[in-house]
Amino acid sequence: MKTQNWFKQMTKRVLIAGLLVSLAGTGFGVKEEANAAERQPIKVEFVHGSKKMTINGKAQQMTAPLPVVKGVTMIPVRTIAASVGASVYADSKGTHIDTYFNKVTLNNNMRGANRNGSYVVLPNAATQINGTMHVPLSAVKLLWNATYVFNAQLKQISITIQPEPNVPPVARFEAPYEVKLGEPIEFKDLSYDPDGKIVKTEWTGRKSTYFEPGVYTVTQSVYDNDGARSEVVSQDIRVTEEVMYTPYEYYMRYGNPGDKFEVDGKLMNTFKEVDTIESKGGRTLYMSNAPERFFGEGLLYEDTLNDASRLFLHHRNGSDERLKLAVVVTNNESESVKLTIGNRGLAGPSVSAMQFGSAAVARYFASSQPREMIIEPGTSAVLLPELEKIIMNPDEGFSGLLDVDMDGKLTFSTMALKVDTDPISAVSMVTELEKVGNRGKFFDTDQYIEVNEKVGVTESKLRLGQRGPAMAGVDALTGGMTINGGEYGAVTTVKLKNVAWGTRIILNPRAGIFQGAVSVNGKVVYVPSGGHVKVGEGALIYTQPNQPAGAAGMQPAPEVTIQYSSPGASSLPILFVFFPGSDYK
Structure with missing residues (x-):
């Protein structure tokens, strides 16, 4: 039997607009999810003469106090519906308040009601008051599995409604x-x-x-x-x-950002390189990556910063004990310094350098709420207390990328420490670890690339990686020159000013396996969405929409902005490759 014969779709009732307005206007009509999830008795409390009420202790505001009609307290049906998660709708038969097990129908100015097909006589008539159906207080016992208590001294009414048994969901x-x-x-x-x-x-x-x-x-x-x-x-x-469709044909037509598939890497490398306008500037880079693998406590890197900067940290615990990283900021000047931590991505611990390297970049591009610190003269502070909670077991590592801004000179000390070591006490005592690899301070590391020619008309490419002199800096601990060949910690922003409708953009690594993330028009794309991508593979990162019909289609296609930063354990160069959408209609 075919699937379509197995079942019929559930038919949902439509709520009358007037009732929805009444419920929305008083803050009700939305099921109290916590109450439903707990399946505990529901307690609703009112106070005579007050607009305030509570559902399971959560305060709500009514539009008016409980009305009293001829000495009888009237309860708005919307409060009961909101507390038990009932749907409310109206038709020619009356006003319905339905849950799975309990279905109630009321009629205005009538004592007769219907509950689950049985006729019920209310002590007083249900009444529409200010456009909302009300029932007498005592009716809650008859219409719902409820009890109530009235505290005359406090003028408080407490209604307790017993929960209905849960009905399991149905998968189809x-x-x-x-x-x-x-x-x-x-x-x-x-x-x-x-x-x-x-x-x-x-x-x-x-x-x-x-x-x-x-x-x-x-x-x-x-x-x-x-x-x-x-x-x-x-x-x-x-x-x-x-x-x-082959995998290539399928993903170029229907792929989602991050999907990977086999490509002809040699052929793509022959595509025309797009013309660019380029500049460098941006943040000063503080790079702590040597020794990448440390074998005990010690100072990994230390340098002073006094402007808009970015920290890149990438290390692995090579010892046989559990260790942590800490960054301590010290103010050796005579005036206080305000430090602002901006975008940041922390990842680890993990034994996979590609995993924590790519996760740090993805979290950095996801943006963060700024955090401010005041560093007083002659004092030190831990830059990121949460970093100390990332405890690395033997062979586990960590990667971090974070922006820092300050209005004065500060010294940043990155240390490997035992779990119980206090970073503030250790900063003046730890010894420098042997340098193995690259570290240092680099200026004007961010790259801005503008492409004004129309891309996506024919196949073309943009190569990232050493688009000029090697990124050289100074190691403050040795005084010597250092080279950041992988451009780790630097951010490249590519502005594509003219992208043809339907253009596909893929990322193709050229230096081995790659696992990272990019930001495309402010949205983070994992490259790839799972695992890693090889030289003979590409990962789709963006598809320009197809040209719309009518006047909208006469407008220029949207610009595309891509931000890239090399993740730890992956290498440059990479290619951004542009394919015409007309090939994949």
Whole structure:
């Protein structure tokens, strides 16, 4: 039997606009998710003469105090609906307040009500007051599994509603039974939760397409907001030997940012290099990467900074004990200095340098809330207390990239320390570790590249990596020159001013395996989305939209801005390669 015959889609009722306005205007109408998730008794409290009320202790504001009609306290139905997560709608039969197990129908100015198909006589009539249905207080016992207590001294009404049992969610999906190699596959998720909402979906075997013939089993299960799991449902998909698209053809048409696939690296290297306008400037770079692998406590690097700067830290614990990194900032001047920590990315501990190197760059591009510190004269402070919580076991490493701004001179000391060592006490006592690798201070490290020619008309490329003299700096601990050949810690901003509609942009590494991240128009793209990408592979990082119809299509296509920073353990050069969208319609 085919999937479409297994079930019918759930039909959702539409709420009457007037009721929605009433609920929204008083802050109700949204299910109290925490209450539903806990499945604990729900307590609703009112105070006569006050607009305030609480649902399970959470304060709410009503538009007016509880009305009293002929000596009878009236309760707005919206409060009950909000507390139990009921849907409220109206039709020719009346006003309905429905949960999975309890369905109530009320009619204005009538004592008769319907609960789960049974007729119920209320002590007083349900009444519309200011556009909202109300019921007498005593009716809550008849219409819901509830009790109430009135405290005359406090003028307080407490209603306790017993929770309904949870109904597990239902997992259901539709998918084709037979597809070709490289054929796009649409999965229709038809799962639902009868009395709550689905908060998590788990799949196995699901792919957007398949590139090997055979039979693939896809399973699905879902979880609701009470933690209940559905039964597992499955379906087999047969993939024939007929080819619709190769991996390259498929991902260039339907790929998402971060998808990787095989490319002709030699051919792409022959593509025309785009014309550029370039400049350098930006932040001073403080690089602590030598020794990359340390074998005990000691000073990794120390230097002074007094302007807009960026710290690049990349180290691994080579000892047989657990160690941590710490950065201490010292003010040796006569006036206080304000230090602002801007964008930052910290990653680790991990045994995979590619993993923590790429994660640090991705988190840096994701932006951070600024943090300010005042460093008084003659004092020291820990730059990032959270860094000390990253404890590295033997062979684990860490990478960090962070912007710092200051209005005076400060000394930054990066140290490897034992877990219990106090960084402030250690900063004046630790000995310098042997330099193995690169470290130092570098000026004007950020690169700005503007491309004004139209890209995406024909194949073309932009190569990053040593687009000029090598990045040279000074090691403050030795006084000697140092070279940052990988341009680690530097940020390159590429502005593509004229990108043809439909253009595909991929990143292709040229110096071995690569795992990193870029920012494209402010959005972080992992390169690739999983694992790493090789010289013979490319990762899609951006697809320019297709040209829209009408007047909108006569406007220039959007500009594209790409930001790149070399992740630790990956190397330059890389290529940004531009492909015409017309080839993949």
